[in-house]
Amino acid sequence: MSAINVRSTAIGLGLAVAACVAVPALLSSYWIYLAITAVVSGVIMQSYGVIVGRAGVMSLCQWSFAAIGAWVVMRLNLSDAPGGFLLWLLLGGLAAVPVGVAIGLPALRIRGVNLAVITFGFAVSADLVLNVNQFPGTSELKTVVRPSMFATNGRYFILAVIVFTVLAIGLALLNRTRLGMSWLELRHSERAAAAHGISVARSKLAAFAISAFIAGIGGGLLAGQLGLVVSSNFSMGQSLAMFAMAILIGPHNIEGAIMGGVMGAIMATIMDKLKLPQDLGGMLFGVLAIFALRSGISQTDMVRARKRERAARGLLDKVKDATGPADPAPAVTQAVTPAVTPVAATGEPCLAVRDLTVRFGRVVALDSVDLTVPAGSVVGLIGPNGAGKSTFIATVTGFVSGYEGAVELDGRSIDKLTPSVRARRGLRRTFQTTVIAPELTQYEYLTIGAGRRLAKAEADELLDFFGCPPGEVPVSIVDVGTRRLLDVAAAIAARPKVALLDEPAAGQSAAESLLLGRRLAQVPERFGVSILLVEHDMELVRAACSQVTVLDFGHVIASGPTEAVLEDPAVMAAYLGTAEVPGTETGAETGAEPVAEPTA
Numbered sequence: 305m306s307a308i309n310v311r312s313t314a315i316g317l318g319l320a321v322a323a324c325v326a327v328p329a330l331l332s333s334y335w336i337y338l339a340i341t342a343v344v345s346g347v348i349m350q351s352y353g354v355i356v357g358r359a360g361v362m363s364l365c366q367w368s369f370a371a372i373g374a375w376v377v378m379r380l381n382l383s384d385a386p387g388g389f390l391l392w393l394l395l396g397g398l399a400a401v402p403v404g405v406a407i408g409l410p411a412l413r414i415r416g417v418n419l420a421v422i423t424f425g426f427a428v429s430a431d432l433v434l435n436v437n438q439f440p441g442t443s444e445l446k447t448v449v450r451p452s453m454f455a456t457n458g459r460y461f462i463l464a465v466i467v468f469t470v471l472a473i474g475l476a477l478l479n480r481t482r483l484g485m486s487w488l489e490l491r492h493s494e495r496a497a498a499a500h501g502i503s504v505a506r507s508k509l510a511a512f513a514i515s516a517f518i519a520g521i522g523g524g525l526l527a528g529q530l531g532l533v534v535s536s537n538f539s540m541g542q543s544l545a546m547f548a549m550a551i552l553i554g555p556h557n558i559e560g561a562i563m564g565g566v567m568g569a570i571m572a573t574i575m576d577k578l579k580l581p582q583d584l585g586g587m588l589f590g591v592l593a594i595f596a597l598r599s600g601i602s603q604t605d606m607v608r609a610r611k612r613e614r615a616a617r618g619l620l621d622k623v624k625d626a627t628g629p630a631d632p633a634p635a636v637t638q639a640v641t642p643a644v645t646p647v648a649a650t651g652e653p654c655l656a657v658r659d660l661t662v663r664f665g666r667v668v669a670l671d672s673v674d675l676t677v678p679a680g681s682v683v684g685l686i687g688p689n690g691a692g693k694s695t696f697i698a699t700v701t702g703f704v705s706g707y708e709g710a711v712e713l714d715g716r717s718i719d720k721l722t723p724s725v726r727a728r729r730g731l732r733r734t735f736q737t738t739v740i741a742p743e744l745t746q747y748e749y750l751t752i753g754a755g756r757r758l759a760k761a762e763a764d765e766l767l768d769f770f771g772c773p774p775g776e777v778p779v780s781i782v783d784v785g786t787r788r789l790l791d792v793a794a795a796i797a798a799r800p801k802v803a804l805l806d807e808p809a810a811g812q813s814a815a816e817s818l819l820l821g822r823r824l825a826q827v828p829e830r831f832g833v834s835i836l837l838v839e840h841d842m843e844l845v846r847a848a849c850s851q852v853t854v855l856d857f858g859h860v861i862a863s864g865p866t867e868a869v870l871e872d873p874a875v876m877a878a879y880l881g882t883a884e885v886p887g888t889e890t891g892a893e894t895g896a897e898p899v900a901e902p903t904a
C-alpha cells in the first residue's frame with residue numbers, strides 16, 4: 305500500500321546520473337569544487353531533514369555530529385587504518401550515533417525551545433573542544449587519502465552524489481515504515497503517537513541516532529573533500545544557518561535537501577566574493593526562517609501539499625461523479641446501515657476498572673468508579689460536562705498517572721504500564737481534540753493506527769465502513785468531523801481488545817451521528833473490537849450501546865441496560881441540573897483535553 309514512488313525514484317536516479325556525467329565533463333575545476341560543496345551540504349541537510357523536518361525536533365547541533373564524522377575519518381587516515389576511506393566514512397557516521405543518542409536523551413522530557421538550548425549548548429561545547437584540540441593530522445599536514453577511483457575532484461563529486469543518493473533512497477524507504485511515519489505523528493502530537501502504541505522515547509532517540517549518523521557521514525565527506533579540516537568548518541554559526549535553512553526549505557523532502565545544499569554552497573561563495581562575514585548569510589536565513597516558523601510549513605511542504613491536494617480533489621470529483629452527492633441524507637443512511645439492536649453484553653469482562661479515584665489537587669475528578677466492558681459489547685459512558693468522562697479514558701489508557709484503584713485488561717493488571725504499552729496490549733483511544741498530521745494520507749494514518757502493514761482491501765473496508773473518503777486523500781483536505789471518524793477507524797484498525805472513543809460524533813450532523821451509532825453497534829461483531837463510548841448525543845448512545853454507566857461529579861450514579869438507565873430519574877436530574885436534557889445533541893468541541901502529560 306505504501307510502496308516508494310517508482311516514477312519519482314527513476315527521475316531522481318536519472319538526474320543523479322546526468323549530474324555525474326555533466327558536472328565533471330562540462331564545469332571548470334572551481335565550479336566542480338563548488339558542486340562537491342553543494343552535495344556534501346546536501347548530505348548534512350538530509351540529517352536536518354530527519355530530526356527537524358520529519359520529527360520536528362529543534363536540533364541546533366547537527367554540524368557537531370558532522371565534526372565527529374570528520375574527526376574519525378582524519379584520525380583513521382592519520383594512522384593509515386585498514387579499510388580505506390569508504391570504511392572510515394561509515395565508521396565516522398557510526399561514531400556520531402552514540403553522541404546523537406546521548407543528546408537525544410534530554411529530548412525525552414524536554415521539548416521546543418528548551419531542547420534547542422540544550423542542543424545549542426552541545427554545539428558550543430563541541431566548538432570549544434575543537435578550537436582547543438585540532439583535528440588529527442592537521443599539524444602533520446596529512447591530508448585525507450581518497451579512494452583511488454575517486455581521487456580527482458571530478459570523480460569525488462561522483463562519490464558524493466552516490467552517497468547522497470543512497471542516503472536519500474534509504475530515507476525514502478524509512479519514511480514509508482511505521483518508524484518514519486511515527487516521526488510525523490510525534491511532530492504533531494506526542495499524546496496521539498503514544499495512543500497509537502508508538503514509543504515516543506524510542507522514536508525520538510531513533511531520529512537523533514539516524515540524523516547523527518547522516519551528519520557524521522557528511523562530515524567525513526567534507527574531510528575527504530578538503531583534505532584537512534579545521535574547527536571553523538563546523539562552527540556554531542554554520543549549525544544555526546543550516547537549521548534556519550532547514551526550517552525554511554524542508555530538507556525532509558529530497559528537493560529541499562538539494563536546494564539547501566546548493567544554497568549553502570552558493571551563499572558561502574557569494575559572501576566570500578563580497579568580502580562579507582559568513583555569519584551574515586546565516587542571519588539572512590534566520591530572518592526567513594522566522595517567517596517559515598510563523599506559517600508553520602516549509603516551502604517544499606507547501607508546494608507538495610498543493611500538488612497532493614489538487615490530485616486528491618480530482619479524485620474526489622471523480623468519486624462524486626460516479627456515486628452522486630457525498631453527504632448521506634437520512635433516508636440513504638437508514639438504507640445503508642439499518643438499525644440493529646445493540647447486542648446485550650454477556651461476554652467475559654475484557655476491561656475491568658475497580659475503585660478508580662483520580663484527584664487533580666483538590667478536585668476529585670473520579671471517585672471510586674467501577675466500570676466493566678464485557679467482550680463483544682459497546683458500553684456507553686455518559687454524564688454532564690465535567691463529570692469525569694475524559695479523565696476516565698485518559699486514566700485507563702495510562703495518560704494520567706498516580707491514580708488509585710485497579711485497571712485490568714483481559715484479567716491482567718495494566719496499572720504499571722505506559723500509554724504506548726497499554727495501546728500495544730490492546731487498549732486504543734481517541735481524543736476529544738483530533739490531531740492528525742495533515743501531510744499523511746488516510747491510508748498512512750490507518751497504517752500508523754494499525755501498528756502493522758495494512759492490506760489495501762482492509763483499509764478500504766474500514767474507510768468505507770466509517771464513511772471516509774478514498775484512502776489516497778490527504779488528511780489536510782478532510783473536514784474536522786470526518787477526521788474524527790478517521791481517528792475511530794485508525795483505532796479499530798489496530799484490532800484492539802477495547803477502543804475508548806471520546807465524543808467521536810462531535811462535528812457531525814444528527815443524521816451522521818445516528819449513522820455512526822449504528823455503525824459502532826456493529827463493530828464488535830464485524831471487527832472483534834469492544835467499545836467504551838463517551839458521548840453527549842443520546843440518540844447515538846441508544847443506537848450503539850447495550851449498556852450505559854452515568855457519571856456525575858466523578859461518581860457513578862447509574863449503570864445498566866441503556867433504556868433503563870436513560871429513564872432513571874437520577875440520570876434525568878443530573879442532566880437537567882446542567883440544562884442538558886438527554887436526547888439533545890451538543891456535539892460541542894471542548895478544546896484541549898484537560899489531562900496530565902503522558903507518562904510514556
Ligand SMILES: Nc1ncnc2c1ncn2[C@@H]1O[C@H](COP(=O)(O)OP(=O)(O)OP(=O)(O)O)[C@@H](O)[C@H]1O
Nearest residue numbers: 664669688689690691692693694695894898899900
Ligand atoms: N489536568 C487537570 N487538572 C485539573 N483539573 C482537571 C484536569 N483534568 C480534568 N480536570 C477536572 O476534572 C473534572 C472532570 O473533567 P473531565 O474533562 O474528565 O470531564 P468530562 O466529563 O469529560 O467533561 P466534558 O463532557 O465537558 O468533556 C473537571 O472538574 C475538570 O475541570
